Amino acid sequence: MPLSVEQLASWSREGFVVLPGFVPESEVATLRDRISELVAGFAASSEEAATVFSTTEQTHAQEHYFLSSGDLIRAFFEDGAFDADGNLQVPMNRALNKLGHAMHDLDPVFDRFSRTLELAELVSDLGFTEPLLLQSMVIFKPPHIGGEVICHCDHSFLWTEPQTVAGLWFALDDATVDNGCLWVVPGGHHQPARTRFRLDGTGTTTDVINPVPYDIDSLVPVEVNAGTLIAFSGLLPHWSAPNTSKNPRLAYTLHVIDGTADYLEDNWLQRGPSLPLRGFT
Ligand code: FE2
Numbered sequence: 001m002p003l004s005v006e007q008l009a010s011w012s013r014e015g016f017v018v019l020p021g022f023v024p025e026s027e028v029a030t031l032r033d034r035i036s037e038l039v040a041g042f043a044a045s046s047e048e049a050a051t052v053f054s055t056t057e058q059t060h061a062q063e064h065y066f067l068s069s070g071d072l073i074r075a076f077f078e079d080g081a082f083d084a085d086g087n088l089q090v091p092m093n094r095a096l097n098k099l100g101h102a103m104h105d106l107d108p109v110f111d112r113f114s115r116t117l118e119l120a121e122l123v124s125d126l127g128f129t130e131p132l133l134l135q136s137m138v139i140f141k142p143p144h145i146g147g148e149v150i151c152h153c154d155h156s157f158l159w160t161e162p163q164t165v166a167g168l169w170f171a172l173d174d175a176t177v178d179n180g181c182l183w184v185v186p187g188g189h190h191q192p193a194r195t196r197f198r199l200d201g202t203g204t205t206t207d208v209i210n211p212v213p214y215d216i217d218s219l220v221p222v223e224v225n226a227g228t229l230i231a232f233s234g235l236l237p238h239w240s241a242p243n244t245s246k247n248p249r250l251a252y253t254l255h256v257i258d259g260t261a262d263y264l265e266d267n268w269l270q271r272g273p274s275l276p277l278r279g280f281t
Helices: 005-014 027-045 047-055 059-067 108-114 119-125
Strands: 016-019 073-077 097-100 132-140 149-152 165-172 182-186 195-198 204-208 220-222 229-233 236-242 251-260
Touching: 005 016, 027 073, 027 097, 047 059, 047 073, 059 073, 108 132, 108 251, 119 132, 119 165, 165 236
Parallel strands: none
Antiparallel strands: 016 229, 073 097, 097 132, 132 251, 149 236, 165 229, 165 251, 182 220, 182 236, 195 204
16 A cells, blocks of 8 residues: 555655554465574574674674675574573573574565565655665564664665665564664654764774764654554664663564665675666565
């Protein structure tokens, strides 16, 4: 269904739009089941991840693991999930931070979910002319463990000239203040990005464009039910709190850029020639 005049006005004015019930219950269940299967697969073959995440001193290994995940599906773990010998300290369903970053191209269930006609129409309504599906993540935010994500805008990490990136955030659980829902600064997308995270030849660096921190007092919570889609501008400042509750807060996110813009060669997320970016077809 096309976005209404009010929803498009909200997108322009506030930098985000909330679409309750965008994902049918049966589809939420399908994604949750698929995630369980993927997690079970990682549990059976997590040796590489166990090595990489077994100690916080493995900074270089963790950076390489992250930087080479743009065209893979990799599992990322919460701090302290493994002991120094690579043994899991908590059950797998409480140890995972996220899966990323090419779920939408490599997993048939997520590929189909990410390339529906409804989503293509929504992205067209948001102004994209040559949409490309850049990045996807399953974000676990497990009960009592899921950590804070500091206030940032996604353009800082997925830079195009001009800025085109938009985030599509699908709630697979009810998301509340208690379990770490998304918070946003309404209208904050009218300001330029304050930082840029990029490759610097040996690793990564963060350029500070504007040292003034985001006004976190302006953040407002976006509490939503499972099945809701929150679409937000790549310039919209957003944040999420730790999950201090006993409830999980599972989400799937997809980031879209426009092929008419330049995707910079020193963005952290790069793909090999075997998996070029694709749109909705
Ligand atoms: Fe983000």
